[in-house]
Amino acid sequence: MYLNEFLLLSAVLFSCGVYGVLARRNGVLVLMSIELILNAVNINLVAFGAFHGQVDGQVFALFTVAIAAAEVGVGLAIVLLIYRNTRSIDLDQVAQMKG
Amino acid sequence: MPVARLLAADTANLPQHIAFGLLAVMMSFSALRVVTARNVVHCALYLVMVLAGVAGIYILLAAEFLAAVQVLVYIGAIVVLFLFGIMLTRAPIGRSRGLDNDQRGLAAMVALAVAGLLTALLLDGFGDDRIDLAGPQRSGDVGLEIFQSYVIPFEVVSVLLLAALVGAVVLARRD
Numbered sequence: 272m273y274l275n276e277f278l279l280l281s282a283v284l285f286s287c288g289v290y291g292v293l294a295r296r297n298g299v300l301v302l303m304s305i306e307l308i309l310n311a312v313n314i315n316l317v318a319f320g321a322f323h324g325q326v327d328g329q330v331f332a333l334f335t336v337a338i339a340a341a342e343v344g345v346g347l348a349i350v351l352l353i354y355r356n357t358r359s360i361d362l363d364q365v366a367q368m369k370g
Numbered sequence: 371m372p373v374a375r376l377l378a379a380d381t382a383n384l385p386q387h388i389a390f391g392l393l394a395v396m397m398s399f400s401a402l403r404v405v406t407a408r409n410v411v412h413c414a415l416y417l418v419m420v421l422a423g424v425a426g427i428y429i430l431l432a433a434e435f436l437a438a439v440q441v442l443v444y445i446g447a448i449v450v451l452f453l454f455g456i457m458l459t460r461a462p463i464g465r466s467r468g469l470d471n472d473q474r475g476l477a478a479m480v481a482l483a484v485a486g487l488l489t490a491l492l493l494d495g496f497g498d499d500r501i502d503l504a505g506p507q508r509s510g511d512v513g514l515e516i517f518q519s520y521v522i523p524f525e526v527v528s529v530l531l532l533a534a535l536v537g538a539v540v541l542a543r544r545d
Contacts, residue, residue: 272386274499277427278492280394284401284420286485291405293477297469299410299455303417306448307401310424313436321431321501326515329433333516336436336443337527341534343448347455348541354459363471 277318285311298350298360302343309339390430397423408465414452421445431501435509 284307291304313332320328354360400419407413421444428437516524 272383272390272430272501274496274501275492276390276394277431277501278496279489280397280427282485282488282492283398285488286481287398287401287405289484290477290481293480294470294474295405296471297410299452299459300405300413300469302455303413303452304405306417306444307404307420310421310444314424314427317428317431317433317436318501321433321503322499326511327519329436329512330515330520332433332436333439333512334520334523334527336439337531340443340448341531343451344534344538345541347451348538350455351458351542360459361468 274318274322277314281311281314281318284308284314296361296363298353298362299347301362302346302350305346306339306343309335309342386430389426393423393426393430397427408467408469410456410466410469411453414449414456417452418445418449421449432503435512 288304288307288311291307292301295301295304313335316328316332316335318328320326320332350360353365357364397420400416400423403416404413404420407416421440424444425437425440428434428440
């Protein structure tokens with residue numbers, strides 16, 4: 272297998288995630304797009320690990336999975352709090368700190 | 371032409387190439403639907419497809435422990451968390467407009483630019499590097515690596531998970 276097959280697939284996932292983060296206004300959907308980006312990173316880590324014949328890539332991917340789980344937990348708690356305070360999760364409405 | 375060379379499957383491991391092609395098409399389509407679908411629940415279900423595809427990619431890369439973790443943690447826990455988030459925030463379950471903001475064109479341009487730039491860079495940098503999975507990367511080796519070289523980061527991750535747990539509880543608590 273070519274290394275580039277995996278890297279290009281992950282680039283596609285990453286770009287989809289970037290589009291989602293920029294274009295979505297629903298807080299939960301933005302978090303989903305961040306998951307796409309993190310998975311793209313994980314594919315890259317594992318592919319490079321296999322390319323070099325080392326397991327370090329897999330170890331780092333495991334750490335990323337754990338951190339992604341923590342991020343989703345806290346992120347959804349924040350979205351829940353925004354919903355409780357403003358009765359919507361429209362991120363465009365969250366502009367209290369806009370100067 | 372690097373792209374043509376990339377797409378020409380070598381006959382040595384044709385089944386892997388076929389599996390990769392199927393997974394890649396499924397994942398690309400599902401990822402696109404995650405960020406464009408008009409129904410929030412459909413987005414979560416398309417996300418399941420992407421995550422399952424990633425698990426398949428891990429198996430193609432002989433990382434079977436990571437594939438199991440992917441299914442357990444992502445599909446089992448994180449997607450369920452997303453569905454809880456959708457229901458708790460009473461997002462419109464049916465089709466709904468207004469999921470996107472008014473900078474979709476700009477966002478699409480940025481995403482296409484990122485994709486084009488990454489593709490050009492990757493084709494230039496790793497033109498015909500091959501992965502040869504000579505020896506199996508056993509799960510036991512991953513465990514040894516974690517508990518020998520990466521034992522301090524591993525403990526730090528445990529503390530991070532505890533902090534995230536406490537933080538989520540404190541944030542979501544009613545008082």
